[in-house]
Amino acid sequence: MGSNINISGSSNLKYEIVKEIMIDIKTEPEDPMMNASKCNNIYRVPCNLRKLNKDAYTPQLVSIGPLHYGRKKLRPMQTHKLHYLNLFIEERLKGKIEAMDKFKDFLKEKERKIRQCYAKKLFCGKKLVDLVLLDSVFIMELFLRIQRRRKEEGDDNNVDVPKQTCLSCCCTEIGCDGNHGAVSKQTSSDDDDVILKQTWLNKSIQRDLLLLENQIPLFILEELYSSVVPETDKQRDKFIEVAYDYFECFHPYEKIKDEKQDSDHPNPSGNNNNLDSDSQKKPSFRFERLKKNWRNDPAHFTDLIRYFYLSKEVASPEKVSSSCVLRTATKLRESGISFEKVTDRSLVDIKLEKVKILSWFLCLGCLPKSSYFKARLQIPQLKVDDTTECVLRNLIAFEQCHYSDQPYICNYVSLIDSLIHTKDDVELLVEKEVIVHELGSDTEVATLVNSLCKHVVADKTCYRKIIDEMNKQYQNEWYRTMASLRLVYFKDAWRASSTLVGIAVLVFTIFNFCRVVKLVLELDQRRPN
Secondary structure, eight states, X not given: OHHHHHHHHHHHHHHHHHHHHHHHHHHSOOOTTTTOOTTOOBOOOOXXXXXXXXXXXXXXXXXXXXXXXXXXXXXXXXXXXXXXXXXXXXXXXTTOOHXXXXXXXXXXXXXXXXXXXXXXXXXXXXXXXXXXXXXXXXXXXXXXXXXXXXXXXXXXXXXXXXXXXGGGGTOTTTTOOTTTTOOSOEEOOGGGOHHHHXXXXXXXXXXXXXXXXXXXXXXXXHHHHHHTSOGGGOSSSSHHHXXXXXXXXXXXXXXXXXXXXXXXXXXXXXXXXXXXXXXXXXOOHHHHHHHTTOSSOOSSHHHHHHHHHOOTTSOOOXXXXXXXXXXXXXXXXXXXXXXEEESSSOTTOOEEEOOHHHHTTGGGGGSTTOGGGSEEEEEEOEEEOTTHHHHHHHHHHHHHHHOTTOOHHHHHHHHHHHHOSSHHHHHHHHHTTSEEEOSSOHHHHHHHHHHHTTTOOOSEETTHHHHHHHHHHHHOHHHHHHXXXXXXXOSSHHHHHHHHHHHHHHHHHHHHHHHHHHHHHHHHHHSOO
């Protein structure tokens, strides 16, 4: 009987311990990886990627959204956000806050959806709503001011703004000052805006706005643009078009002249202000061209910039074995593969152009208009500058978390990484203008590219057929022999002509030698015995 009591007591004790542990676990912050769902699209960068270059994923000036909110380094920009909120209400809404109240009600209604966008447990309620409202208005005001500055440069328009307390209804829990952000006088001149006046500051904010951890859902900004921003301030129909205009400088390939848009909107006077509002709101031809590559609407700015690189022309990713390793650029050149830049495709749209029969005689590729004799790896030109690493790292991190079945950027970077091992590989690609860089040396480019793929996992590649074809050619002795012949004797037209002249002289010499031998033999036969 006592034994039963002890067992029962022991069992109850164990149960209580388990229950306490369960309660403790529930009160701990949720792991972002364990909180994943179909709605998640804004992530914490995995720690194995973050430790390679923490600065590439961390905002330097402005925090957007809850993941970096409250950091001491970013607090100064919070004051400027309040300033923008005040200008947005006073200048654009003329002090009428009814639209802002409706927008705030929209955020309250969508709070659960907003929280589901983040793969991290967030604070909830009024604090989250106020934070998102302030950040969304800051982004909207910034984009509209930059758009206006591009359109109308040099307009001064100082206005008096009376002291008021309308901000108290919008930002009560985000560190509002004693005056609720109100000031006695403000200026609407873009020339007095510190962000627009200082190029480095504008570029730094632009860089912060593309970071994966520094995002708010795009549907919030679309709602703010469509329901709150006055029609007189809209130069585009949708906010996504405004965002495209803002981030267009990150487009990885050269700009194409917008001839179609020019023909659609003739402006003989040369004054953009004479265009009617409908023509001003039409999306640019380049935006329409980009939109054709969309599989889904972008969820946020990082997702939008990822679409800058994609193309529907690229094959779907296929599983690839780990033994399938591509050789470097200098090694592939030794097997007769040449590198050719293209500027009218998206960055991931790499193709191998090869005519099988003619490519057997690739030594003739040095002749004019003889590209059909070459196996040409056509690579869209990659421009490497100070922002390239930040952009690519955040896109890679986003794909690792969200697009594991569509790792196009990871595949692209992996392919470039395979081509580049040393500065000699970079030198070859720079010579062919496949890579254009603003770094100090080719060695720096090689180091940068080789660091991007560390800890990146992708079991699929959209370049499987291209890699298999290039590896086949590399392993073929005939191609390597013909490539050596071309590099030594047919590298350019002058060397080819010298080789051909040498061959002609050799043939002529052999022919004359044969003639002399023949004549000698005939003379010997004619001699009397």
